[in-house]
Each structure stands twice: as structure tokens, then as C-alpha cells.
Amino acid sequence: MKYLDEYRDADAARKLAKQIANISTQPWTIMEVCGGQTHAIVRFGIDQLLPPNITLVHGPGCPVCVTPVEIIDQAIEIAGRSSVIFTSFGDMLRVPGTVEDLLSVKARGGDVRMVYSPMDALAMARANPDREVVFFAVGFETTAPANAMAVAEARRQQITNFSILVSHVLVPPAMEAILSSPRCRVQGFLAAGHVCTIMGSSEYAPLVQKYHVPIVITGFEPLDILDGIRRCIEQLEDGRAEVENAYARAVFLEGNRPAQALIADVFRVVHRRWRGIGEIPQSGLALSEKYAEFDAELRFGVAGRTVEESSECLSGLVLQGLKKPQECPAFGTRCTPDRPLGATMVSAEGACAAYYRYRHFSEPNYVG
Amino acid sequence: MCLAVPGQIIQIEGDQPEARVGRVRFGGIVKDVNLAFVPEARQGDYVLVHVGFAISRIDEAEAARVFAYLKEIDSDEIPG
Numbered sequence: 089m090k091y092l093d094e095y096r097d098a099d100a101a102r103k104l105a106k107q108i109a110n111i112s113t114q115p116w117t118i119m120e121v122c123g124g125q126t127h128a129i130v131r132f133g134i135d136q137l138l139p140p141n142i143t144l145v146h147g148p149g150c151p152v153c154v155t156p157v158e159i160i161d162q163a164i165e166i167a168g169r170s171s172v173i174f175t176s177f178g179d180m181l182r183v184p185g186t187v188e189d190l191l192s193v194k195a196r197g198g199d200v201r202m203v204y205s206p207m208d209a210l211a212m213a214r215a216n217p218d219r220e221v222v223f224f225a226v227g228f229e230t231t232a233p234a235n236a237m238a239v240a241e242a243r244r245q246q247i248t249n250f251s252i253l254v255s256h257v258l259v260p261p262a263m264e265a266i267l268s269s270p271r272c273r274v275q276g277f278l279a280a281g282h283v284c285t286i287m288g289s290s291e292y293a294p295l296v297q298k299y300h301v302p303i304v305i306t307g308f309e310p311l312d313i314l315d316g317i318r319r320c321i322e323q324l325e326d327g328r329a330e331v332e333n334a335y336a337r338a339v340f341l342e343g344n345r346p347a348q349a350l351i352a353d354v355f356r357v358v359h360r361r362w363r364g365i366g367e368i369p370q371s372g373l374a375l376s377e378k379y380a381e382f383d384a385e386l387r388f389g390v391a392g393r394t395v396e397e398s399s400e401c402l403s404g405l406v407l408q409g410l411k412k413p414q415e416c417p418a419f420g421t422r423c424t425p426d427r428p429l430g431a432t433m434v435s436a437e438g439a440c441a442a443y444y445r446y447r448h449f450s451e452p453n454y455v456g
Numbered sequence: 457m458c459l460a461v462p463g464q465i466i467q468i469e470g471d472q473p474e475a476r477v478g479r480v481r482f483g484g485i486v487k488d489v490n491l492a493f494v495p496e497a498r499q500g501d502y503v504l505v506h507v508g509f510a511i512s513r514i515d516e517a518e519a520a521r522v523f524a525y526l527k528e529i530d531s532d533e534i535p536g
Contacts, residue, residue, distance in 0.1 A: 089483045091462035091502060091514055100526050107529055124458050151457045177507075179457070205508030207490065230458040233493055234507045282458040285504065285512040308459075315522050337519035338460075338504050338512045347493045347511065437457055 091337070095309030096132070104314035105137035112321050115141040117273050119266070119409050120316075121259060122280035123150030123437030124308050130442040132310045142321070145273070145409030148262050149280050151226045152179045152435035153407060154362040155255045157397055160185035162390040163224055163253055167193045167200050169388070173216060175209040176224035178202045183431045186395050206238035206252070213242070213250035222384045225252040228259055230282040232373060233347035236354035239375070239382045251384040254374055257360055259283045260291040261371035266408055267299045274409055276320040278306040278313065281335040286351075288343025292331045300329040307335040354379050363397065363431060364404025401430035406439050413440040420444060460506040462514055463489070465499050480505060 120126055126146045129135055135144050148154055164185050167174035174190070181190040181202065194200035199219075203209050206223050213221035225235040235252060242250040259280055266272055279292060284305045292303045302323035306316030316334045323330060333339055353376065360372025375383045385391040400418055405411040413419050413432070423429040425441055432438035463480040468491065470476045476491035480503065489503070494510045497503055503510035 089462065090464070091519060094523070100523075103526055103529060122458055149458070177457075207508055226457075228458055230460070230506055230511065233511070234490075234509045237490070237492060237509070280458060282460050282504070282506065282511065285460070311522055315525070336521065337515045340512075340515075344493055344511060346495065350493075435457070 092309060095307070095311040097311065101132075101134075101137065101310045101314055104311065104318060108142065108314065108318050108321060109139040111318070111325060112139060112141055113325060115143070116275055116321055116324050117143045117145060118276045118278060118317060118320050119145045119147045119274040120278040120306070120313070121147040121149040121263060122283070122308075123153065123435065123439070124282070125149070125278060125280070125306065125313060126439050127437045127442050128308055128310065128313060130446045134310055134313055137314070138317070142317070144317075146406065146439040147266070147277075147409060148362065148365065148407040149228065149259065150407075150432065150435050150437045150439075151228055151231070151255070151257055152183060153403065153431040153438045154257055154365065155180070155183065155226055155431065156361045156363045157185055157395045158361075158393050159253070159255045160189070161393070161395060162385065164188060164190060164193055165390055166222055166253065166384060166388045167198050168196075169220075171220050173199045173201060173212060173219050173221045174224070175201050175203045175212060175221060177226065179435045180224050180226060182428070182434050184428060184434070206235050207241070210238045210242055210247065210250055213247050214245070217249060219249060220387075221250050222388075223250070223252045224255070226255045228257060228280070228283050229286045229351070230280075232256055232351045232355065233286060233344070236350045239354050239379050240350060242382060243379065251382045251387050252375070253384040256355065256373035257362065258357070258371050258373065260295065261368050262362065262365075264295060265365070265368045265371070267295065267301065269408065271408075271410060274301070276302040276324055277304070278316045278320065279303050281305055281307045281312070281339060284335070284339045284343065286344050286347050289331050289333060289339070289341045290343075296329050296331055302329050303331050305331070305333045305335050305339050307338065361394075362407075364401070364407050366404075403430035403432040403440065406432055413443040414447070416440070458506070460504040460511060462502050462504055463487075464502050465491075465497060468499055478503070478510065480510070
């Protein structure tokens with residue numbers, strides 16, 4: 089497929105990796121923010137192409153992984169009601185709540201359905217006027233416009249049996265939380281390309297100035313990721329810290345204005361708890377006052393509870409780039425994709441699941 | 457989660473910007489895609505599609521940049 093296959097060319101990838109080795113004179117630690125990038129890095133063995141002085145650490149960019157347990161529990165409670173059709177993207181269904189996951193609700197007879205788009209959930213509400221259809225609205229800025237459109241269309245089409253359970257998170261505040269930690273070891277970022285297609289690059293300039301880190305907007309294919317790493321290292325070697333766009337075929341610096349306008353209308357920025365990390369100020373979205381009637385938390389009276397997380401799961405440290413998955417004592421033994429302790433082992437984009445699937449527990453070896 | 461796949465618009469239906477739907481081809485598969493967020497997209501354009509919505513039009517000239525860079529480092533290398 090055009091715009092995919094040519095960015096997976098093995099010879100071109102080796103050339104870029106060689107160029108990275110040529111320009112790097114000292115150790116550098118770079119974080120890829122997005123779980124999609126983590127998955128590609130581990131799947132294609134990109135870290136194994138890099139010289140040993142370049143370390144990639146995996147960031148918190150997996151919305152499935154950072155959705156707090158209490159919201160999973162809320163979803164499970166709503167999904168268990170007989171009047172409800174509960175709809176969700178597939179990978180949320182297996183994320184463990186306090187005692188069970190959404191698939192267990194389905195196994196008990198709950199009407200839990202996987203959808204490809206929030207608009208499919210809206211169509212289900214239109215087709216089932218006697219049922220309450222709830223959509224589990226998780227995601228980063230990339231997914232927010234689609235979820236906002238479902239709510240705006242529900243209002244326009246006067247579909248009153250539709251609501252969303254919102255667990256939306258924002259990327260730049262999480263990057264700032266990582267940078268401001270005294271334990272931070274990240275020297276440069278590969279910013280999440282698809283988040284930037286929506287939001288553009290303006291939110292990163294203050295981070296670059298305050299923390300003097302290069303931030304390179306990066307795509308998801310092997311050549312995209314290697315080019316992002318190369319540009320990041322060029323900046324580090326030169327002592328520069330700038331926002332740079334290495335994914336210019338899809339990201340325009342001002343972002344997607346119609347999508348931003350709809351997000352601003354339907355949502356408002358709120359504090360959010362991130363699973364494994366804790367509360368990050370101004371790091372999430374909730375429905376705006378104008379659209380509060382579509383808020384499933386209010387409609388089903390499940391707001392305002394907090395839950396203790398499993399103490400054995402190290403996913404918080406993995407998501408902050410402080411630990412690698414295989415450094416967790418439960419990795420591959422008490423925690424596997426079939427019986428996950430934490431969400432990073434569930435989502436296809438979670439770092440633990442990627443290592444489990446592609447690395448067979450071994451340390452990456454440099455083969456460049 | 458933020459997975460977005462490039463595909464080519466082969467047909468557009470609907471005149472209102474918020475109701476524009478495109479038939480988009482991904483390799484051998486064709487799907488209906490909401491074009492509300494890419495009012496500038498035209499038939500023949502490639503768009504990035506995420507959960508049923510086109511979120512960006514792909515810029516062909518920018519797409520060639522990394523390949524131009526690869527050629528450049530090729531020609532910098534001393535033969536032999």
C-alpha cells in the first residue's frame with residue numbers, strides 16, 4: 089500500500105541506522121511517546137538496529153494503558169445493566185478492573201459490543217430506541233474529534249438514548265510530568281505524529297524552552313521512526329533543542345482546525361488520573377457543560393469513586409520510561425496477555441505486550 | 457490506539473462539509489470514511505483514516521523528503 093510499504097524498506101532502514109551511528113558521539117536516551125511507535129520499534133526491531141549508545145525508552149502514549157481502574161469499574165457497572173448496550177473499541181474489553189473485565193460482563197450475558205468507530209455506536213442507538221447505548225470514549229487528541237462528532241451528531245439528530253463514558257487524555261501534560269520528575273532520564277522526545285495531525289506543534293514550544301529538550305514530531309513506520317531518531321540526535325549533538333516536524337506528509341504545524349474547533353465545543357480540559365502514574369493537572373478531557381446530558385457518568389450515577397491499584401504491577405514505571413517490561417518480576421510469569429496484571433500487558437500497543445509478543449523475554453541485541 | 461491508515465479517496469458523496477463521506481481504498485479494501493475534518497480533500501487524494509474519520513490529507517511532496525535525504529547520503533558515500 090502506498091505511504092506504507094516504501095517506509096518499511098529494509099535497505100533504506102539500514103542506511104538511516106548507519107547514519108545515526110555515524111553522527112552519534114555519546115550516549116543519548118530518547119523517549120518515543122506513542123504506544124503505536126513502541127509497537128513498531130519492537131515489532132520491526134528498530135532498537136536492535138541502533139548503536140548501543142542510543143537508548144529508546146517507551147512513553148505513556150497508550151490510552152488503554154493509562155485509563156484508571158475506577159473508570160474500568162464504572163464501565164463494568166454500566167455494562168452490567170439490562171437496559172444498556174455497552175460499546176467500546178476492542179482493546180478496552182480485556183483491561184482488568186478491580187475484580188473483572190468487560191469481557192467477563194459479556195460472558196455473564198451483558199450486552200457488550202465491540203465497535204470500529206463511535207459513529208457505529210451512534211447508529212446502534214438510532215436502531216435501538218428502547219435501549220441505552222453507551223460508548224466508552226477513550227483516547228488521545230487523535231480520537232477526540234471522532235468522539236466529539238458522535239456527541240454533536242447525537243445532539244443534532246436528537247438521539248437521546250446515547251451517552252459516552254469519557255476517559256480522554258492529553259499528551260503534552262504527560263510529557264511535562266515526565267520532564268519535571270527528578271528521576272527523568274529522557275533527553276529528547278519523538279512526539280506522537282497522529283496526535284499532532286490534530287493539535288499541530290504549538291503546544292511543544294513551551295516544553296522545549298523550559299526543559300531544553302528536542303521534540304521531533306515522528307510518524308509510525310520504520311523509516312519515519314529512524315528519521316525521527318536521526319533528527320533528534322542531530323539536535324542533541326549540536327546542543328540544540330527545537331520542535332522539528334519529521335512527519336510533514338501528515339502533520340501541518342497549525343494542526344487540523346475543524347477538528348480542534350469541534351473538540352473545544354464538545355469537551356473541556358480537566359485534571360485526570362493516569363493508571364500507574366497518578367493525577368496529572370489539566371491532562372484530560374470531559375464533556376463541556378453544553379453536552380453534559382450525554383455524560384454516562386452522570387446519567388448512570390457512577391461518578392466520584394477511587395480504587396487502589398495492584399501493587400505488584402510496575403506499569404507506572406514502564407510508562408514513565410523508568411523500567412523496561414522484563415525488569416518486572418511478574419513479567420511473563422504472573423502477568424501474561426492471557427492473565428494481565430496491568431493494562432500495558434493487554435493493549436497491543438502496551439510496552440509489556442509488545443515485549444512479550446516479539447522479544448520472548450530477551451534483552452535487545454545490537455545487530456547494526 | 458492512535459493507529460491511522462493511509463488510503464485513497466475514490467469517490468465523494470454529500471455537499472455539506474460536515475456530511476461529506478468518501479469511498480476510500482486501502483489496498484484491496486474499500487470503506488466509507490467521514491471527511492468532515494478534511495474539507496480540502498478531493499477525489500484522488502490520499503488521507504489518513506482513524507476510527508472512520510479522515511484526520512489529515514497526505515502531502516505528496518513532503519512524503520518524498522526522507523527518500524531525497526537517503527539519495528543525498530548515498531551520493532555522499534565514497535564508492536568502493
